[in-house]
Amino acid sequence: MSDETLSMLADSAEAFARPDARRVRALRDTETGFDPGLWTRIADQGWLSILVPESMDGLGLGMAAAAVIAQRLGYALYPEPYVASGVMAIRCLASGDDETLQRRHLPGLMSGERIAAVAWQGESGDLDIGACGVTAAPSADGAALSGTCRFVPVAFADAFIVAARGADGLSLYWVERGAAGLACAPERCADGTHSARLALSGLRVPDSARIAGPSRAGTSLQCAIDAALVATAAELVGIMNRALELTLEYLRTRKQFGRAIGSFQALQHRAVDIWIQKELSRAAVAAAVRALDDPKTDARTQSAAASGAKARAAQAALALCREALQMHGAIGYTDEYDLGLYYNRALTLSAWLGNAAEQRRRYGELAGGEQP
Amino acid sequence: MSYGVKQERDWNALADEEFRAIVREDFETHYPKSQRFPPRRLRWSENKDWYLRMAEKGWIAYNWPLEYGGMGLAPKKLLIFLEEQERCGIVRFQDHGIIMVGPILIRFGTEAQRRTYLPPILSCEHLWCQGYSEPDAGSDLASLRTRAHLEGDEFVINGSKIWTTLAIDANHIFLLARTDPAAKKQEGISFLLVDMASPGITVRPIRDMAGHEELCEVFFDNVRTSRDNLVGELNRGWTIAKSLLGIERIHVGSPKLPEYGLSVLASLARARGLMADPVFRDRYLQLKLDVAHLADIYSEFTAIVERGEALGPEVSLLKIWATETFQRIADLHVEAAGACGGLSGDVAVEGATINVLAPYYKARTPTIYGGSNEIQRNILAKQVLDLPS
Numbered sequence: 001m002s003d004e005t006l007s008m009l010a011d012s013a014e015a016f017a018r019p020d021a022r023r024v025r026a027l028r029d030t031e032t033g034f035d036p037g038l039w040t041r042i043a044d045q046g047w048l049s050i051l052v053p054e055s056m057d058g059l060g061l062g063m064a065a066a067a068v069i070a071q072r073l074g075y076a077l078y079p080e081p082y083v084a085s086g087v088m089a090i091r092c093l094a095s096g097d098d099e100t101l102q103r104r105h106l107p108g109l110m111s112g113e114r115i116a117a118v119a120w121q122g123e124s125g126d127l128d129i130g131a132c133g134v135t136a137a138p139s140a141d142g143a144a145l146s147g148t149c150r151f152v153p154v155a156f157a158d159a160f161i162v163a164a165r166g167a168d169g170l171s172l173y174w175v176e177r178g179a180a181g182l183a184c185a186p187e188r189c190a191d192g193t194h195s196a197r198l199a200l201s202g203l204r205v206p207d208s209a210r211i212a213g214p215s216r217a218g219t220s221l222q223c224a225i226d227a228a229l230v231a232t233a234a235e236l237v238g239i240m241n242r243a244l245e246l247t248l249e250y251l252r253t254r255k256q257f258g259r260a261i262g263s264f265q266a267l268q269h270r271a272v273d274i275w276i277q278k279e280l281s282r283a284a285v286a287a288a289v290r291a292l293d294d295p296k297t298d299a300r301t302q303s304a305a306a307s308g309a310k311a312r313a314a315q316a317a318l319a320l321c322r323e324a325l326q327m328h329g330a331i332g333y334t335d336e337y338d339l340g341l342y343y344n345r346a347l348t349l350s351a352w353l354g355n356a357a358e359q360r361r362r363y364g365e366l367a368g369g370e371q372p
Numbered sequence: 373m374s375y376g377v378k379q380e381r382d383w384n385a386l387a388d389e390e391f392r393a394i395v396r397e398d399f400e401t402h403y404p405k406s407q408r409f410p411p412r413r414l415r416w417s418e419n420k421d422w423y424l425r426m427a428e429k430g431w432i433a434y435n436w437p438l439e440y441g442g443m444g445l446a447p448k449k450l451l452i453f454l455e456e457q458e459r460c461g462i463v464r465f466q467d468h469g470i471i472m473v474g475p476i477l478i479r480f481g482t483e484a485q486r487r488t489y490l491p492p493i494l495s496c497e498h499l500w501c502q503g504y505s506e507p508d509a510g511s512d513l514a515s516l517r518t519r520a521h522l523e524g525d526e527f528v529i530n531g532s533k534i535w536t537t538l539a540i541d542a543n544h545i546f547l548l549a550r551t552d553p554a555a556k557k558q559e560g561i562s563f564l565l566v567d568m569a570s571p572g573i574t575v576r577p578i579r580d581m582a583g584h585e586e587l588c589e590v591f592f593d594n595v596r597t598s599r600d601n602l603v604g605e606l607n608r609g610w611t612i613a614k615s616l617l618g619i620e621r622i623h624v625g626s627p628k629l630p631e632y633g634l635s636v637l638a639s640l641a642r643a644r645g646l647m648a649d650p651v652f653r654d655r656y657l658q659l660k661l662d663v664a665h666l667a668d669i670y671s672e673f674t675a676i677v678e679r680g681e682a683l684g685p686e687v688s689l690l691k692i693w694a695t696e697t698f699q700r701i702a703d704l705h706v707e708a709a710g711a712c713g714g715l716s717g718d719v720a721v722e723g724a725t726i727n728v729l730a731p732y733y734k735a736r737t738p739t740i741y742g743g744s745n746e747i748q749r750n751i752l753a754k755q756v757l758d759l760p761s
Contacts, residue, residue, distance in 0.1 A: 248757055263760045268753035269746070275757060276689050283669035308661050357654065364657040367664075 001061055010068050016045060017076035019242060021338045024077050028192025032156045034080040043112025048086045051227065052094050056106055062293040063227060067234035067285060074238025074349075077341055079193050081115065083231040084153035089116040092161050092172065092224035096211040101174060105159070115156075118224060119149035119175075119198050120163035127354045127362055129163065129170065129221050134200055136166035136173075142206040145173065145181075148199055153352060155186035155194035161211060162200070163221055169214030172221060173205045180204070190347040222299070225353065226306040230288045232349050233306075233313035237285055239349070240278040240313075240320050243342040247271065247324040267327055274323045277316035284309040304366035311359035314350035321346050373487060376441020376494040377430035384446045392452045399460040408461030409632060411730030412584045416466060416499060416541040423465050427496045436474050440486070441494045448678045458628035466541040469493035469500035473546055473565075480563075480604040480612050489565070501568075503533035503547030503590060504613065510535075511747050513548075514557040514610065518592060520549035520564060522599065527551075527564060529572075529595040535741070539575050539588035543568050552607050563609035565601040572596075582733035583716075621683055622674065624742055625690025627667040633701040633731050634663055641708050643722040655704060662697045669693070685755040688748035695738040695745065702735035 027034055042048065050065045052058020059065075066087050073082050090109055093102060093116070108114040122133025134147035145164050152160065160175045175182060181203030186194035212220045251262030251271060261267055288309035291297045321343040325332040332339045354362060383391055407419060426432045434453045436442020445453060474493055477486050492498035509516040518531025529549055539545070545566050552560030568575070572595040577585040604612050637656065638647075646652040673690060676683055706713040709728040712721050719728055739745045753759045 248759065251759055260760045265750070265753075268757075268759050269749045271757055271759065272692075272749045272752045275752065276693060279686075279689060280665045280669060280693070283672055284665045286672070287665075287668040308664055311661055312665055360654060360657045360661065363661065364653065367660065 001064055006064055006068055009065055010072065012045070013047075013069050013072035016041075017072050017078060019076045019338075021077070021341055024079060024341055025335075027079055029188070033193040034078075038078075039080050039115070040112040042080060042082065042086070043110065047082065048090065048112060049110045051087060051091045052106055052110060056094065056102055058094070058106070058110065063230055063289045064293055066227070066231050067289045070231040070234040071238040071241075071285075074235035074345075075242045077239070077242070077345060079191065079345075081117070081154045081157075081193075083228055083235055084117055085109070085115045085157065087231040088118050088153075088224050088228035089157075089161055091227045092118050092220055093174075093211055095220045095223045096172060097213065097216040097220075098211055101209070101211050105174065114158040115154055116159045116161060117152050117154040117157040117196070118163075118221070118228075119152040119160045119196075120221060120225075121149065121151045123148050123150055125151050127358055129218060129225070130165070132163040132165060132170070134162055134164040136164040136171060138167070139204055142204065142209065143171070143173070145175070145200045145203040145205060148197065150187075150195075150197045151352065152196040152198055155184065155196040157196070160196075160198065162198070163217065166214075170217040170221070171213050172211040172217045174209045174211055175200075175203065175205060191341070191344040193348065195352075219299070222303065226292060226303050229306040229310040229353055229359070230285060230292060232353060233281065233285045233288070233309040236313040236317040236346060236349055237278065237282050239342050239346050240274075240281065240317050243317075243321055243324050243339060243346070244271075244275060244278055246339055246342075247274075247327055250328055261327075270323055270327065274316075274320040277312075277319055281309070281313040281316045284312045300366055304363055307354075307359045307363040307366060310354065311356045311363055314359065315356035317346040318350050318356075374441075375439070375490055376433065377428065379430050379438065379443060383443060383449055386449075388448055388452060391449055392456060395453055395456045396459070399456055399462065403460055403462055407463065410461075410463050411727050411734065412582065413538060413586045414463055414465070415538070419463070419465050420496070422462075423467075423496055427494060432496065433470055433474060433494055435471065436478065440474070440478055440490055442474075447674075447680065451674050451677070454623060454626070455628065458626055461632065466499045466501060466538040468502050468537075468542075468546070469498055469544070472502060473500050473544075476546075476563075476603060476612060476615070479615070482600075484600065485565075485603065498544050499542045500544045500546060501536050501539045501542035501588075501590075503536055503545045503566075505535045506532060507534050511744055513613075514561070516548055516550060516561065518547065518549045519553065520551050520562060522551075523596075525599045526596045527562075527599065527602070529564070529566065529592040529597065531592050533590045533592075534578075534587075536588045536590050538586055539568075539590050540577055540585070545573075545590065546603075548609050548613055551609075555607060558610040560607050561609045561613075562606055563603040563612045564597055565603060566595060566597045570595050570597065580733075581736075582729070621687050622670070622677065622690055624738065625666075625670055625673070625687070625694040627663055627670050627694065630663045630666060630694060630698045630701060633698050633705070633735075634660060636726075636731060637701055637705045637708065639724070640705060640721065640726060640728075643724050644708060644710070646708055652708065659697065659701050659704065662693075662700070666690075666693050666697055685751050688743075688751050691738075691742065692745050692748050695735075698731075699735040699739060702731040706732050 046059055047069050049058040050061045054060040070083055093105060109116055120132050122131060133149055134145050136143040136145055158177050162173045162175045164171055181201050183199040185197045187197055188194055252260055254261050288305040291302050291305040324339055328339060331337050433442040435450060438444030477489055506516050520527040520529045545568055547564055548561050549564055550560050551562040572593040574591040576589045578587045579585050641647050673687055706728060712719050712728050718725050
């Protein structure tokens with residue numbers, strides 16, 4: 001898509017989503033953790049249709065557009081699950097191979113009426129998609145799913161896309177929240193949202209609920225994970241932009257020893273170093289977006305770029321917040337001051353889908369050349 | 373008047389990749405293998421054959437416009453030329469005439485100065501060195517004290533310059549000298565051209581910790597140079613010295629040297645079986661990402677230059693990140709060598725011959741020269757982050 005379209009999209013996202021720390025504080029630890037009314041308005045903007053192809057009534061705009069939205073929502077600290085549902089679940093469903101299921105479920109997800117989340121990691125949060133914690137045993141008209149899924153980003157999702165290993169390989173199933181045999185326990189994240197721990201005990205799914213079978217499931221899931229990695233990295237860039245802004249403003253105005261503390265070279269140089277990390281993250285995300293949107297780039301290179309971008313942004317965001325807090329002093333550690341909200345969100349997003357160390361390892365496996 | 377050699381083709385009419393292929397083919401075929409990625413700057417006696425060939429071919433002034441004997445390359449083509457030079461590990465000679473004096477005379481010089489000085493730069497007959505730093509004027513360059521005063525039609529220069537790269541190879545020097553001691557720091561400085569054969573000039577090489585003699589001290593004792601050798605207006609030399617062009621400003625941020633360092637580190641690590649060590653592997657991958665993301669952001673800056681736009685102060689980021697990344701790579705290289713990290717020169721490491729300390733020494737100075745990284749951080753803090761003084 002053209003730079004002009006992207007910059008128009010960025011402008012409308014900027015007008016739509018403004019930082020509102022009071023709203024964010026009020027939503028912490030509520031039942032859903034976000035504002036369902038606002039979710040509908042996000043859908044009305046068309047942002048949940050960005051990654052759905054036009055053939056399925058989406059906008060088909062690609063990752064460049066999704067990253068613009070994610071970055072702005074990071075800046076405005078939205079707890080609404082744009083990346084988890086609007087990017088990851090929708091991309092997962094849209095890249096599956098069952099058109100009937102796509103036609104059935106995509107409209108509700110795009111309109112914001114329903115929210116889905118992808119459940120693929122096991123108890124330990126392993127990033128290997130083959131190591132998922134759920135198995136599929138054959139049953140009368142489909143499969144019976146058993147096992148545990150953890151770190152499912154939207155605890156109150158209406159439906160889950162569950163990755164399960166069967167005798168023939170990995171499949172993805174559409175599982176409704178109320179399904180018999182599904183227990184869903186929320187785990188509190190650092191930012192006050194909740195991720196789900198799903199326990200499946202012989203949960204019966206018909207073949208007609210299989211979004212992708214063994215020939216497609218791995219690719220679909222990988223494609224959804226890579227999109228989510230890049231979008232999360234973009235969201236972290238937005239968080240860094242705002243946390244740095246708060247810090248620079250503080251350095252300019254806070255006076256000690258009769259002068260603005262931002263005039264001290266020791267602090268200036270540290271501020272420059274976190275700015276550099278933020279800029280590297282932004283550039284890494286931009287490059288990963290180009291890789292994912294380029295049909296000529298092979299899947300392995302795309303995954304490596306996504307991992308690299310997430311590794312950089314996760315590491316940079318935590319370093320930036322750590323330094324921001326130190327430069328603020330005690331006020332930065334209070335719940336009353338906004339920085340902590342950004343810091344906690346950065347902690348949550350840095351850990352989700354693999355932290356910097358885990359993503360470096362994945363990057364190493366994908367980028368090659370380092371094998372002994 | 374026509375300058376230099378006629379170009380064999382209109383390079384800008386070629387597709388980028390076609391141009392790249394031509395340059396690469398030429399470098400790969402003709403540049404001596406033994407001189408790729410040398411551990412130090414080579415002396416003119418060592419690499420003059422290559423650069424005289426470049427001069428004859430008309431490729432010596434790759435960054436100059438056609439009308440002055442340069443290659444007349446559009447920004448993108450110029451970057452390709454530099455990238456291929458780096459990719460091949462071609463090390464610079466005493467090329468301040470090409471990268472500094474030529475562009476400065478084309479922009480600020482008189483017609484007579486261009487006629488006098490450009491042809492011998494193009495033929496490599498004149499090799500120029502840069503007289504900026506002084507013993508008491510490093511990062512605070514504007515406090516320089518070398519003075520020049522007019523006596524009739526000549527400037528008389530007294531003082532000394534230091535850290536002058538390869539002054540022993542140069543036969544000319546351009547320098548900043550104080551011509552108005554009463555004016556404010558930056559306002560009393562002039563830009564002068566001097567023949568090194570002039571009476572009163574002494575050059576003393578400085579041996580560095582790697583054992584090389586690339587840097588020199590240059591002393592001026594009543595050295596005379598014609599008034600015609602003043603570039604630009606009297607007392608306006610500071611502006612000229614600061615007028616570095618876009619591509620020179622991003623060149624130090626190129627990812628090629630760190631990429632090369634990483635490949636050297638990888639071979640050493642493989643030879644010593646370190647890639648199987650998860651601790652080493654993680655540190656290596658961190659550096660690999662540091663280089664990959666340097667390349668990502670470098671290409672954003674080159675895109676600005678290619679569009680013909682001016683670079684902002686943000687470009688200091690490139691120098692900081694490229695030079696410090698290379699330093700971290702070189703540090704790990706020495707660590708990975710274990711006991712061999714204390715051995716000087718080419719050493720046997722697990723059956724391979726490696727100069728373990730070469731990248732380490734090479735990585736020390738880039739964070740110091742060209743405006744130290746601390747100065748770059750000051751610039752970013754004030755001009756980009758808008759932090760107070």
